[in-house]
Amino acid sequence: MASIRLEKIEKVFGKNQAAVRSLDLEIADGAFVVLVGPSGCGKSTTLRIIAGLETPTRGKVFLGEQDVTAFSPQERDLAMVFQSYALYPHKAVRQNLEFGLRMRGVAPAVISERVERIAKVLGLETLLERKPGQLSGGQRQRVALGRAIVREPKAFLLDEPLSNLDAKLRVQTRAELSRMHRQLSATMVYVTHDQEEAMTLGDQIAVMNQGVLEQVAPPLEIYRRPATAFVAGFIGSPTMNFFRCTLRQDGTPRLRSSCFDIALNVDASLLTGEREVLLGIRPQDIRLAEGEADSQARVDVIQPLGNEMVQHIKLLGQDNGTSAMMIVPAEMTVQINDQLGLHFPRERLHLFDTGPGRRLGAAPR
Amino acid sequence: MIRALVALRSAAIVLLIGAIVLGILFPFYWAIVASFRPETELFGTPSLWPQEWVTEHYQKLFDERNFWVPIRNSLIVAGATTFLCVVIGAFCAYAVARLQFRGKAPILGFILAVTMFPQITIVSPLYLLLRELRLINTYPGLVFPYLTFAMPLTVWLLVSFFRQLPRELEEAGLIDGASRLRVFWEIVLPLSWPGLATTAIITFIYCWNEFLFALSFTLGPERQTVPVAIALFRGQYQVPWGQILAAASLATAPAAILIVIFQRRIVTGLTAGAVKG
Amino acid sequence: MHERPNHSTEKREARLAWAFVLPALSVVALIAIFPLLWTFWESLHVHDLRMPWRGNPFVGLENYREAFTEPRFWQALGHTLFFTAISVALEVVLGLILALALNRAYRGRGFVRVLVLLPWAIPTVVAALLWRFIFEERGIVNAALINAGAMDGAHPLVWFGHSLLAWTPVILADVWKTTPFVTLLLLAGLQNIDSTLYEAARMDGASPWMQFTNITLPLLKPALLVVLIFRTLDAFRVFDLIYVLTNGGPGTSTEPIALYTFTRLMNNLRFGYGSALSVIVFLVTFLLAVVYIRALGVKLTEKPQ
Numbered sequence: 001m002a003s004i005r006l007e008k009i010e011k012v013f014g015k016n017q018a019a020v021r022s023l024d025l026e027i028a029d030g031a032f033v034v035l036v037g038p039s040g041c042g043k044s045t046t047l048r049i050i051a052g053l054e055t056p057t058r059g060k061v062f063l064g065e066q067d068v069t070a071f072s073p074q075e076r077d078l079a080m081v082f083q084s085y086a087l088y089p090h091k092a093v094r095q096n097l098e099f100g101l102r103m104r105g106v107a108p109a110v111i112s113e114r115v116e117r118i119a120k121v122l123g124l125e126t127l128l129e130r131k132p133g134q135l136s137g138g139q140r141q142r143v144a145l146g147r148a149i150v151r152e153p154k155a156f157l158l159d160e161p162l163s164n165l166d167a168k169l170r171v172q173t174r175a176e177l178s179r180m181h182r183q184l185s186a187t188m189v190y191v192t193h194d195q196e197e198a199m200t201l202g203d204q205i206a207v208m209n210q211g212v213l214e215q216v217a218p219p220l221e222i223y224r225r226p227a228t229a230f231v232a233g234f235i236g237s238p239t240m241n242f243f244r245c246t247l248r249q250d251g252t253p254r255l256r257s258s259c260f261d262i263a264l265n266v267d268a269s270l271l272t273g274e275r276e277v278l279l280g281i282r283p284q285d286i287r288l289a290e291g292e293a294d295s296q297a298r299v300d301v302i303q304p305l306g307n308e309m310v311q312h313i314k315l316l317g318q319d320n321g322t323s324a325m326m327i328v329p330a331e332m333t334v335q336i337n338d339q340l341g342l343h344f345p346r347e348r349l350h351l352f353d354t355g356p357g358r359r360l361g362a363a364p365r
Numbered sequence: 366m367i368r369a370l371v372a373l374r375s376a377a378i379v380l381l382i383g384a385i386v387l388g389i390l391f392p393f394y395w396a397i398v399a400s401f402r403p404e405t406e407l408f409g410t411p412s413l414w415p416q417e418w419v420t421e422h423y424q425k426l427f428d429e430r431n432f433w434v435p436i437r438n439s440l441i442v443a444g445a446t447t448f449l450c451v452v453i454g455a456f457c458a459y460a461v462a463r464l465q466f467r468g469k470a471p472i473l474g475f476i477l478a479v480t481m482f483p484q485i486t487i488v489s490p491l492y493l494l495l496r497e498l499r500l501i502n503t504y505p506g507l508v509f510p511y512l513t514f515a516m517p518l519t520v521w522l523l524v525s526f527f528r529q530l531p532r533e534l535e536e537a538g539l540i541d542g543a544s545r546l547r548v549f550w551e552i553v554l555p556l557s558w559p560g561l562a563t564t565a566i567i568t569f570i571y572c573w574n575e576f577l578f579a580l581s582f583t584l585g586p587e588r589q590t591v592p593v594a595i596a597l598f599r600g601q602y603q604v605p606w607g608q609i610l611a612a613a614s615l616a617t618a619p620a621a622i623l624i625v626i627f628q629r630r631i632v633t634g635l636t637a638g639a640v641k642g
Numbered sequence: 643m644h645e646r647p648n649h650s651t652e653k654r655e656a657r658l659a660w661a662f663v664l665p666a667l668s669v670v671a672l673i674a675i676f677p678l679l680w681t682f683w684e685s686l687h688v689h690d691l692r693m694p695w696r697g698n699p700f701v702g703l704e705n706y707r708e709a710f711t712e713p714r715f716w717q718a719l720g721h722t723l724f725f726t727a728i729s730v731a732l733e734v735v736l737g738l739i740l741a742l743a744l745n746r747a748y749r750g751r752g753f754v755r756v757l758v759l760l761p762w763a764i765p766t767v768v769a770a771l772l773w774r775f776i777f778e779e780r781g782i783v784n785a786a787l788i789n790a791g792a793m794d795g796a797h798p799l800v801w802f803g804h805s806l807l808a809w810t811p812v813i814l815a816d817v818w819k820t821t822p823f824v825t826l827l828l829l830a831g832l833q834n835i836d837s838t839l840y841e842a843a844r845m846d847g848a849s850p851w852m853q854f855t856n857i858t859l860p861l862l863k864p865a866l867l868v869v870l871i872f873r874t875l876d877a878f879r880v881f882d883l884i885y886v887l888t889n890g891g892p893g894t895s896t897e898p899i900a901l902y903t904f905t906r907l908m909n910n911l912r913f914g915y916g917s918a919l920s921v922i923v924f925l926v927t928f929l930l931a932v933v934y935i936r937a938l939g940v941k942l943t944e945k946p947q
Contacts, residue, residue: 053536055652070650073539080540086533090555099551100541151541378743382754385740389757389822392772395782399775408780457666466656472663479674481871483879483927485900486920489913490680491673513674516666545658574765576882577900581908592767596886606775613768620763628756635823636830 001187002064002154003029004050009059011045011211019045021211023059027155027189027204032181033216034190034202037234042211043191044159050189051157052076063154074103079148083160085140087132093119093143094128100151118150138169149180155187162197174200195235199223207231229357232280232350238310240280241324244354248274255279258317260295265346277360280350283310286326286342293341297324299334306330313340393617400610407606422607423615432612434586435594441504442579442590443572446511450519451565458523459549463535473524480517484577487513495582502584510578515568522567522634526560527553563634566627570620591616678924684917691911698914705918714894715919718902719926725809725884725898726877729816733873734866736817737824742858744825745832758822766819770886773815777801805895808888812896816883820876824869831865832858871934875927899923 004027011020020042027033035043048054050061052073060069068076079100087096094115101111119125122142132140141161148156162170178201181188192198198205199219206216207230215227226232232240245257253264255277298321301312309330314321316339326342328334351360399407400422402415426432461469491510492501500506530553538548554561579590586594595612598605624631685705689698709715744754761769777783779800787793802808835857843853881900884890890897890905903923907916 051536051540052651053539072544072651072654073536074542074544076540077542078540080537082533082537084531084533086531086537088534088537088552099538099543103542103547147537147541157540375746378746381739381743386754386757389761389818392769392776392818393760396772396775408778453665453669456662460659460662464655464659464662465652466659469659472667475667476670479670481875481927481931482674482678483875483900483923485879485881485903486681486924487674487677488904489684489907489917489920490677492907493680493684493913494677509673512669513677516670520666545655570763574763574767576765576767576885577904580885581904592765592882595765595771596767596882606778609771610775613771616768617760617764621760624759624763625756628752628759631759632755632826632830636827 001029001185003027003031003062004155004187004189005062006046006050007060007062009046009049009061010057011042011049011054012057018211020049020056023211023213025206025213025216027187029064029187030185031204032178032188032190032202033204033206034192034198035206035208036192036195036198037208039193040210041208043193043208046208047080047157047159047189047191050155051078051080077104077151077154078157079151079153079155080157080159081144081148081161083163085132085144085161085164087140087143087147089132092129092131093124093135096132096143097128097147097150100147104151114150114152118146121149122146137164137166138173141165141173145180149184155189158188158190160192161190163192163194170197177201196237199235205235207234209234225359226280226350227359229278229280229352232352236282238283238325238327240282240350241286241326243279243281243315243322243324245277245279246274247277247351257322259315259322260317260344262294262344264349276354278352278354278357280352281344281348283325283327285345285348286324287345288328289341289343294344295342297321297340297342299336299338299340302334302336304330309334313342315342396610397614400607400614402607404607422611426608426611426615430594430598430608431586432594432615435589435591436615438504438588439573439590439592442507442511443569445504445508446515446572447565447569449508449512450515450568451523451561454516454519454523454564455554455561458520459527459553461520462524462527463532463553464545476517476520480514480521484514488577488581491578492581501582502588504588506582507579507588507590510582511572511575514575515572518571519564519568522564523557523560526557526564526634529560530556559630560634563627563630566623567631567634570623573619681917681920681924684914685921687914689912689914689917691913701914705915706922708915709918709922714897714902715899717894718897718899721896722878722880722898722900725812725816725880726874728809729813729820730870730873730877732813732817733821733824734869736821737828737869738866740821740825741828741832742854744829755826758826760822761819762823762826764819766882767886769815769819770883773811773818774802774887777811802888803892805892808892808896812884812887815887816877816880819883820873824873827869828862828865831862834865835861867934871931874930874934878927878930879923 004025006023006025009020009023009025010018012018023042023046025033025046035046037043045054049056052068052071052075056069060067062068063076063078088099091099097115097118098111101114106114115128116125119128122145124139124142124146127135127139127143132143135143141164144161162173165173174197177190180186190198190201192201199222202219204216205219205222207214207222209230215222215231217225217227222231222235226235229242233242243257243259245255245260248254248256255262255264257279296316297313298316299311300314300323303310303312307330308327309332311326311328311334313324313326315324334340352358353360398413398415401418401420403417403419403421406415406417460466461473487510495501495506495510498506500509534552534556535548538552539545543551573590574592575590576592576596579593580596583589583593589597591612595609595616598609598612684698686700686702687698688696688701688704690696744751775781779798783801784793784798788795788798793799799807801811839857839861840853843857848856879900880898881904884896884898884901885904888896890901894902899919900923903916903919906912906919910916
């Protein structure tokens with residue numbers, strides 16, 4: 001196993017179509033890092049650069065202490081699981097599992113011993129002589145995993161390996177992947193567009209957007225202290241509410257918009273004068289006011305989910321109101337057009353600057 | 366009312382297709398049937414179904430004209446050309462389809478341009494060249510000129526076949542530790558034999574049918590290919606139609622058989638090369 | 643640890659690519675491009691194989707001057723353009739109609755496909771002979787016309803003896819042999835069109851004709867272009883068909899440029915002059931291709947991604 005380090009990686013396709021911009025990423029030996037982001041954000045390109053399938057336009061790739069930027073894939077000794085599985089259709093399962101070992105000149109006795117062992121672990125013993133075409137989707141996925149594991153590579157690269165499975169199998173396989181990672185204590189880099197998958201799988205999550213790495217952190221930190229407005233909006237479901245407002249300091253700092261005017265108990269020295277900011281609050285964090293309300297809202301749409309309920313609300317203000325979402329317990333009795341008083345818990349507010357969307361200062365208290 | 370119109374339209378389409386099917390088939394039918402008619406029944410007002418079936422034209426074709434010779438020549442020349450083209454062309458096509466290198470687009474354009482230029486433009490230098498090399502009226506003297514049109518055709522067809530293979534399979538091979546060459550041998554080639562076979566069939570048919578080079582670079586019956594032999598059939602007093610039609614029927618046979626067996630693949634090959642290419 | 647530049651993987655791949663490409667490329671260059679250059683060189687010299695004692699002196703553009711002042715050359719060029727225009731137009735129109743019809747029919751598609759391939763797959767020489775047999779003086783066409791009372795039985799029409807009517811079997815044979823292929827290509831183009839587009843258009847209330855002009859034709863343009871280019875260039879080099887059907891006759895009234903060139907080369911053995919004719923054929927072909935690609939504005943090597 002080995003650590004992986006990317007230094008100032010740039011990838012430009014064609015003339016000036018930048019897929020990855022100045023990306024630095026350090027993946028510790030044995031870590032499970034999930035690269036997540038919307039489609040086209042450069043996460044797959046990054047993975048393929050690690051694999052050696054793409055050459056970076058600039059920057060360096062290190063495996064352990066070795067600079068492998070100029071190495072071809074076959075010299076890197078990594079394993080990859082593809083979204084389409086990419087099983088060799090003309091080879092039986094056994095030959096699929098053997099191929100990588102054979103290419104690396106492993107002794108035949110060792111090969112068959114390892115293949116048998118992996119097949120047993122993954123429950124593929126009875127399928128060894130079948131062709132991939134004769135397997136179910138789940139079985140193919142296992143073979144693809146087996147083909148990677150049997151190699152005992154320096155690291156595993158997984159490119160949306162679960163996206164072709166149905167929902168139930170996907171949840172099951174996620175748990176299995178976590179277990180596998182623990183047992184192998186292997187370095188894994190996992191690409192997905194699904195933020196929930198990222199949260200459940202990774203010890204570190206790297207969020208990418210438009211070729212830029214926005215934040216790398218453990219799942220809970222990503223969720224609790226998103227470094228940018230993009231991360232805040234991308235992670236978590238339903239997506240975070242954002243309000244444009246003015247941050248102003250008259251003694252105590254206040255956030256003001258047409259819908260609300262709330263006092264913050266923030267360390268005042270962080271903030272000077274008056275500025276436009278983006279206020280973020282998760283739908284789960286909005287409370288019903290017990291005393292004085294921070295804002296008034298009208299219920300627009302109600303979507304019961306069973307144990308809870310999603311309410312689309314309009315914060316009442318000068319204009320037609322600002323749309324937002326909140327989650328309330330399913331027991332709450334509420335009807336469309338009901339008016340609610342809302343409370344925004346101060347410790348759950350996120351402030352971002354309006355330009356690049358960087359997080360402002362420490363979390364407001 | 367509308368339903369009646371729709372029915373009428375589909376009936377019209379069926380009729381149209383039927384008429385066209387008959388139009389396509391009739392010349393074949395007429396020629397094959399005629400090749401079994403006695404000489405006297407060939408012209409005049411012949412019946413759609415012959416009154417008498419004879420095989421004398423076929424017998425004469427082999428006994429008097431030794432039609433085996435052109436068949437053998439055609440098989441050798443078309444077979445050798447096809448073999449050379451597929452073997453050499455597969456490498457070229459794979460590189461163009463998959464490998465990254467400068468000059469890919471010009472190469473493809475060049476190949477396309479060569480398939481398009483008229484054969485007649487190189488008949489004179491090829492003749493002089495072959496004469497210099499003493500290859501006029503030999504098998505190599507046909508195979509080499511045939512490469513001019515067959516090689517670009519093969520490469521063109523194979524490029525579109527290779528492009529259809531899923532790229533991840535090759536990437537999986539590379540990551541598994543195989544070299545590019547190894548990936549080509551162990552993954553690409555075994556998976557593309559249908560494409561290779563189809564390309565071979567199409568190339569073979571083109572070579573089997575070629576006329577201008579075969580006419581220009583052979584001197585006598587001993588090296589003539591089937592099309593040339595048939596085109597140059599002459600009788601002493603009149604055109605030997607019975608034998609011509611018998612030979613024509615035989616010349617059609619290989620292509621017809623290949624097509625009946627491989628029609629789906631051939632259609633895919635031809636249209637992929639042209640429409641998507 | 644060895645230092646390697648960033649792009650050495652790419653370099654290795656490029657090296658392998660050239661090793662793969664070079665054999666085929668050099669074969670084509672050696673037997674197609676080199677002879678083509680030779681043709682240009684020959685065309686500037688006198689080279690008569692019947693009169694080897696004349697050697698092959700350089701004569702500049704004399705061969706071209708001779709071609710341009712010879713009526714038979716202009717006639718041959720005219721015949722070729724005439725044949726190309728008529729047969730390609732017929733083939734594309736018929737092919738489009740047939741493709742549209744086949745695109746609807748589902749049953750018996752395999753059978754129709756075999757059928758469509760048959761005329762394409764047989765040697766042109768054989769196709770020419772079949773049609774010559776059909777149009778012979780006492781052949782089935784005349785017999786049918788006499789039966790129908792459209793022709794005098796005592797004086798059957800000699801199709802191949804009439805300088806204009808001789809084109810009938812020529813063009814018919816070409817249409818018969820190549821329309822099916824055109825159909826196949828257009829059918830593949832039609833099948834690439836997303837059928838939900840038609841459903842959307844029908845929901846929007848478009849008539850079949852509007853669907854054809856607004857969806858089918860624009861989306862079929864790449865396929866049509868390919869067909870037009872291939873067929874035009876193919877028709878322009880017509881040789882086998884006419885060589886066997888009419889041999890350019892009666893007289894030289896159906897003689898195309900390729901046949902005229904062939905006669906000068908292989909029968910008269912005037913290689914210099916014949917080469918000049920070859921160069922002209924090449925240039926006209928080249929011009930046609932450029933005009934087409936410019937006019938229809940599609941790049942042939944463009945790949946749908």
